Amino acid sequence: MSVPPMSDQELHELAGKLAALGEVRGTPARDPVNEPMIRHWLDAMGDTNPAYLEKGVAPPAMAQVWTMPGARGPANERSPVNDLMGALDASGYPGVVATNCEQTYHRYVRIGERLTPATRLTDLAGPKRTALGVGYFATWQVTWYDEADEPVAGMLFRVLKFRPAAREQASQERAAYPLQPAINQDTAYFWEGVQQGELRIQTCADCGLHRHPPGPLCPACRSADRSYRVASGHGILYSYVVHHHPPVPGRETPFVVGVVELPEGVRIVGNVVDCPIEEVAIGMPLRVTYRRMDDRLVLPMWAPGEA
Amino acid sequence: MSGHGPSGDGAGLGGHGRPGGGAGLGGRAAIAGIGATEFSKRSGRSELRLAAEAVLSALDDAGLSPRDVDGMVTYTQDANQEIAVARETGIGELTFFSRVEYGGGAACGTVVHAAMAVATGMAHTVVCYRAFNERSGRRFGRPDSRLTGEPTSQGLEMSWHVPFGLMTPAAWVAMFARRYMHVYNATSEDFGRVAVAMRRHAATNPAAWFHGRPITLEDHQASRWIAEPLHLLDCCQESDGAVALVVTSAERARDLRTSPAVITAAAQGSGAGQMMMTSYYRDDMTTLPEMSTVARHLWATSGLSPEDIQTAILYDHFTPFVLTQLEELGFCGRGEAPDFLKDGSIELDGALPINPHGGQLGEAYIHGMNGIAEAVRQIRGTAANQLRDVRNVLVTAGTGVPTSGLILSAE
Amino acid sequence: MEIGAALPELSIDLTPTVVVSTALATMDFTPVHHDVEVARAQGSKDIFLNILTTMGLVERYVTDWAGPAAVIQGIAVKLGVPAYAGDRLRFSGTVVSRAEGRTAVEVRGRVSLGDHATATVTLTEEGTGR
Numbered sequence: 008m009s010v011p012p013m014s015d016q017e018l019h020e021l022a023g024k025l026a027a028l029g030e031v032r033g034t035p036a037r038d039p040v041n042e043p044m045i046r047h048w049l050d051a052m053g054d055t056n057p058a059y060l061e062k063g064v065a066p067p068a069m070a071q072v073w074t075m076p077g078a079r080g081p082a083n084e085r086s087p088v089n090d091l092m093g094a095l096d097a098s099g100y101p102g103v104v105a106t107n108c109e110q111t112y113h114r115y116v117r118i119g120e121r122l123t124p125a126t127r128l129t130d131l132a133g134p135k136r137t138a139l140g141v142g143y144f145a146t147w148q149v150t151w152y153d154e155a156d157e158p159v160a161g162m163l164f165r166v167l168k169f170r171p172a173a174r175e176q177a178s179q180e181r182a183a184y185p186l187q188p189a190i191n192q193d194t195a196y197f198w199e200g201v202q203q204g205e206l207r208i209q210t211c212a213d214c215g216l217h218r219h220p221p222g223p224l225c226p227a228c229r230s231a232d233r234s235y236r237v238a239s240g241h242g243i244l245y246s247y248v249v250h251h252h253p254p255v256p257g258r259e260t261p262f263v264v265g266v267v268e269l270p271e272g273v274r275i276v277g278n279v280v281d282c283p284i285e286e287v288a289i290g291m292p293l294r295v296t297y298r299r300m301d302d303r304l305v306l307p308m309w310a311p312g313e314a
Numbered sequence: 315m316s317g318h319g320p321s322g323d324g325a326g327l328g329g330h331g332r333p334g335g336g337a338g339l340g341g342r343a344a345i346a347g348i349g350a351t352e353f354s355k356r357s358g359r360s361e362l363r364l365a366a367e368a369v370l371s372a373l374d375d376a377g378l379s380p381r382d383v384d385g386m387v388t389y390t391q392d393a394n395q396e397i398a399v400a401r402e403t404g405i406g407e408l409t410f411f412s413r414v415e416y417g418g419g420a421a422c423g424t425v426v427h428a429a430m431a432v433a434t435g436m437a438h439t440v441v442c443y444r445a446f447n448e449r450s451g452r453r454f455g456r457p458d459s460r461l462t463g464e465p466t467s468q469g470l471e472m473s474w475h476v477p478f479g480l481m482t483p484a485a486w487v488a489m490f491a492r493r494y495m496h497v498y499n500a501t502s503e504d505f506g507r508v509a510v511a512m513r514r515h516a517a518t519n520p521a522a523w524f525h526g527r528p529i530t531l532e533d534h535q536a537s538r539w540i541a542e543p544l545h546l547l548d549c550c551q552e553s554d555g556a557v558a559l560v561v562t563s564a565e566r567a568r569d570l571r572t573s574p575a576v577i578t579a580a581a582q583g584s585g586a587g588q589m590m591m592t593s594y595y596r597d598d599m600t601t602l603p604e605m606s607t608v609a610r611h612l613w614a615t616s617g618l619s620p621e622d623i624q625t626a627i628l629y630d631h632f633t634p635f636v637l638t639q640l641e642e643l644g645f646c647g648r649g650e651a652p653d654f655l656k657d658g659s660i661e662l663d664g665a666l667p668i669n670p671h672g673g674q675l676g677e678a679y680i681h682g683m684n685g686i687a688e689a690v691r692q693i694r695g696t697a698a699n700q701l702r703d704v705r706n707v708l709v710t711a712g713t714g715v716p717t718s719g720l721i722l723s724a725e
Numbered sequence: 726m727e728i729g730a731a732l733p734e735l736s737i738d739l740t741p742t743v744v745v746s747t748a749l750a751t752m753d754f755t756p757v758h759h760d761v762e763v764a765r766a767q768g769s770k771d772i773f774l775n776i777l778t779t780m781g782l783v784e785r786y787v788t789d790w791a792g793p794a795a796v797i798q799g800i801a802v803k804l805g806v807p808a809y810a811g812d813r814l815r816f817s818g819t820v821v822s823r824a825e826g827r828t829a830v831e832v833r834g835r836v837s838l839g840d841h842a843t844a845t846v847t848l849t850e851e852g853t854g855r
Contacts, residue, residue, distance in 0.1 A: 044750075051750035052778070053737070054785040058793035067797050068784040071777055075752035108776055109801035171768075186481070188473030191465035220474045220595065246493035246599055248485050249542035255457045255479040259837070261539075264480040266489060266594045274595050278478050281761075281771070283740070283811050289496045306477055 012098045015134060018143065021094055022131035025087035030150065033086065033124040036073040040065050040120045048072065064115040070151055070160040073116075074124040087128040088147050095168040100142055107146075107165040116159050122151045129163075142169025184300035185256040193223045196235055201305045206295050207235040208271050219273035240295040241312060242267035245274060249284055257300070263287050267309055281310040338581075338615035343429035344567035344574035345722065347376025347560030348687040353523050353678030356450040357554035365394040365445035366402040368556035373403075376560045377571030378439060383560075385410035385437030387427045389420040389444055389681065399443065410437035414582075416590065417454075418629060418712025419604075421682030422720045426580040428561035438562060444683040445556030453552050457481045468590060475592050484549055484632060485541035486591040487714055491634035492543050493599040498649040502543055505633040506534035507655040508668075509547045509675055512630060515662060516672025519698040523551055524676045548633040550674040557683035559690075568725070575690040575722040578706065579616035583607030584716035591714045600649075602635065605642040605710065608719040613644070616721050618706060620644045623721075625692055625701050626666060627685035627709040630673040635713035636660075643708065662699055670699040682711045686720065693724045732790045732818035732830065737782065739836075741810045744772050751777035761810075773807040774814075779842050783832055786816045787846045791828075798827065798847040805840040812836045818846075826850065 013021065038044070045065050049056075059066050065073075092103070116122065126149050133143030146165040150158050190198050200207035209221035213230035224231055247265035254260060263279040265287070279287050280296065294312030299305050349371025351357065351364050359367075373380060383405045386396040396411045410431040414420035421444070428440035448454060461472045461481060475481065480489070494500055513529045516522035529547060537546040567574035585603030587596030597603065613619060620643065628639045637651035645666055646654040654660075660668035671677045671688040678684055689707040691697040704724065711718040737743065741761075748758035753775040756763035764772045774782075780800055788795050808814050815835045822829040826849050834842040 048750045048781065051743075051746040052781045052785050054781070054788070056785070056788045056793050058788075061793075066781070066784060068777075068780040068800060069751075071780075072751050075777075077752060078754040105776055105804050107801075107803055108780060109799070110780065111799040112797060115796070184477075185459045186477045186479065187459075187462060188477050189462045189465040189469035190473070191470060194470060194473070220471070246489050246496070246594070248480070248488040248492060248544075249539065250479055250482075250485050251539040251541065252546075253456060253482065255481060256459055258479040261542075262479055264475075264478050264485065264489070266493075266599070276475050276478055276480060276592070276594065281811070283738075289492070300477075304477070308478075 013094055018094060018098060019131060022091055022128065022145070025091055026128045026130075028087055028128075030125045030127040031087055033074065033126060035123040036121050037077065038073070040073060040116050040118050040122070042118055044072070045069065045118075063118045065118070067112040067115055067160065068110065070110060070112070070116075070122075071149070071162065073122045074151065086126050088126055088145070091128060091131065091145055092168065095143060095145070100168040100170050102139060102142065102169040102171045103166055104139065104169070105164065105166050106144070107163065109163040111161045113159050113161075116153070120153055122153065122159065125150050125152065137167060137169060139167065140169040140171045142167045182301065184304055187304060194221060197221065198304075200235070200237070201297055201307050204297055206238040206240055206307055208238050208269070208273055210234050210236050217272050219275050236271070238269055238271050238295070242269045242275075242293045242295070242309060244279065244287070244289055244291045244293055244309070246289060247279060247287055249287075265309060267293055275307075277306070278308045279310075280308045286311075338579065338611075339426075339429045339433055339577055340615055341564055341576055341578060343432040343561055344564040344576045345425065345559050345686070345690050346562050346567040346570045346572065346574055347372040347374075347378065348557070348690050349373070349375050350521075350557045350680075350684065350687060351555050353521065353553050353555040353680065353684070354449070355523075355554065357447055361445050361447055361451070362394045362398055362402060364447070364554070364556035365392075365399045365443050365558070368445060368558035369399055369403050369441050369443055372441065372558035372560045375572065376562075378560060380404040381406055382439045383441050384408055385428060385431050385440030387412050387414065387424040387440060387442045389413065389417075389424065390415045391417060391420070391681075392444055392446070394443075394445055405441070408437075410440065414718070416712065416716040418631060418681045419715035419717040421629070421686060421711035422580065422709055422718035423582050423711060424683075425559065425561060425577065425686065425720055426582055426718055428559075429577045429580050432561060432563050438566070440561045441558055442561060442683075443556065443558040444681050446681070447554045448679065448681075449552045449554045451554070455482055455484065455549070455552055471589055471592070480592070482541065483591060484544050487632040487634060488541040488544045489592075489594060490599050490638075490714065491632075494634060494638065495543060497598065497600050498652065500637070500652045502535065502545065503531060504637065504652040504655060505544070505548050506531050508630065508633040508636045508660070509534050511655075511660050512669055512673040512675035515670055515699055516676025519671050519677060521698065522672045522677040523553060524672060544632060544634070550631045550679040553678040553680060555678055555680050555684075557680050557687050559683070559686060573694055574725060575693040576725060577720060578618070578723040579612040579721040580719070581608045581611035581615070582716070582718045583611065588716055593714070600638070602638050602642050602713055604715075604717050605639055605713065605719075608710070608717055609643045612708065612719050612721050618721060623666065623706050623708045624704045625670060625707055626668055627689050627707065628668050628673070629682050629685065629710045629713050629717075630669060630675050631679065631712070633675070636668065639710055639713060643710075662701070667701055670697055670701060685709055689720070689722045693722055728820055728823055730820045732786070732816075732820075732832075735786050735789065735816040737814045737816075739774065739808055739810055739812050739814055741772065744774055744810045747778035747781065748775045751775060751781065753777055769807065769809070771809040771811055773809045774841075776804065779804070779808070779834070782814070782816070783834065783842060783844045783846060786818065786832060787830055787848065790818070791848055794851040795848045796851055798849060800844060800846050802842050802844040804842055806836060806838040808834070808836045808841040812838075814841060821845075
């Protein structure tokens, strides 16, 4: 949807017009309230309350589930809320984070009932300065009606549409990662490599010895003719620690640091990521992954890999 | 790997079963005085003042005056220059001064340098000291992003670790500890037994920070994680304080106020592929090759063997390396330390009492220097937890770093 | 159900399976709830719980405690930090009011980054109420 950028005043005017439309009916639910979807939901939530299926009613928190569009449903049905969101996107507030979801249940709905949603935009407040950046709070009200047009559930929903703080400072410097490596002519090739997504292992151009951490001379043959090969990116966790205390600048605790043994015959230290801490174990297969820490630094890290 | 360590395996076999077999420094120098400040969490005094107090106390203990001192040795990390301590204490001309590198690995190294100076005539009376407000001032346990500030050899070495948040001594040691547990099926309780024994020893040492405060294995297990697999109670108590030692010739020491602790053997050691505290790249990470170097040199030059040692002062900033040291020094075999501990061997009434003063886990963390003072007391017979018939005491310095060791003996 | 009474805590391991299966069970097919690459590309550190699931889990937490006779009247949630896969969601709750058969429970759902959800759940008892 292509919408021109709007000023603060224009956004408020648009919100006023959309709110004046009042409640706008949406598409009725594709399926009536049904037992398989209830059972599937209860399983996923780990909810063992027997009352719902015994009494033939849906858990009330499923209210919105019945009128969700589904995997291939209409991507963005035209509604006052979607129109306003589109205008905020176009006006430089692409970020979205929900802040409030308040549901009220007038009664539990029964298996076989088919619900229809209706949406009413109620408020637009802003622009306001928030921790995430400058943005607008948009609030709307959804009501679900039964086939007799009686409301069964309502929901107040509020989102913050914001201009990410990082974007505001894009011209300035991103917060620098505090744990920068010292780099010199003997080690620069490695840090340049990770910038390009390459894990470079020093090799001796004369005798072929692989070495990490690297150095200026080959300790085996004294050659100063240094080269490198790009590692396969596979590794095995050789040892690791879970750092809890004290806090480390630029890091959230707990975090995992491991010694990784590479098939190229060297070891390297890096963080183990994308793995629940309790599943980290010596011997686990890993693959390298790269994380940008700030404008200058990329660090190689290790995620669970295939054996 | 070339075997160019300070001692070949066959060096110094001169004196079977007898201390001071003639090779190396054997028996030529002695520790004639020890001194210390109180150990606390907040000394309330400058580090220079702590250094001066400990030095004067050690000289008083020896019955010497500051004017007798002509050499000084401290750690590279000490913030008090030799000349400043000399000015404060009234020490005059110096003919020998030196610093020893690598953190707590310097502890016995200061005595190595002092004994060499005495043995060669570079100096006659050398004071070794270590003084810091390591608790109320700069704590080593705190992350310091300046570790990688400059592309010095150490800054570059740290740069393979610090950017990943691996930047505290506890975490550096924990990496070795996890591997040891994996290879030998050791458990956190095995490390905990060291902490429990040290706190039990400290409980009856009035100079110890943890005097009267023993712990149980349950306390150890319940203490919070610092760097898994290390709990809080696997870590020593960071402390303020100072310790000083007076080294002079064995001959002269005999004429002084207290009975001398003769330096039967003294060694420094660094392994092949050595790093400051992150030697993760050279072997299976369950050993301490630098301590093996020290051990071979101590045994070879003294002619002694583990059975000749009545008590050992093993560096215990963190519990796991106490196990590794027992193995490197030959008190038990590889991977056998957990069973050695379960048998109660390191208790005061065990086969090899370790750290009768409570070690750095129980007495105080004075970078290993307080352990040397305890070894001297055990030889003199004046320790709080005095053991019987102490003839030879083995002392080690910082672990996981290039290190040092001593064998001190009664006359 | 006295005022000030604490609900037993509930801790849920947010495995990727939990995040994905609940998103799909609530008919929410937004990629950030099941596709880690898309989630990262949008600046998240991993896939994370969708709001319909947060609502469902709060409801489950309260009815686990109140029992099958409870009738939920409303759930008002203030949303906080994201609940990422790999994290753990810990619920705690306190009874804050009780009047004319209506009980209000305050619920906190915490993850390692902080409060994921702070909720007030209102319920009555089927029939007369206790």
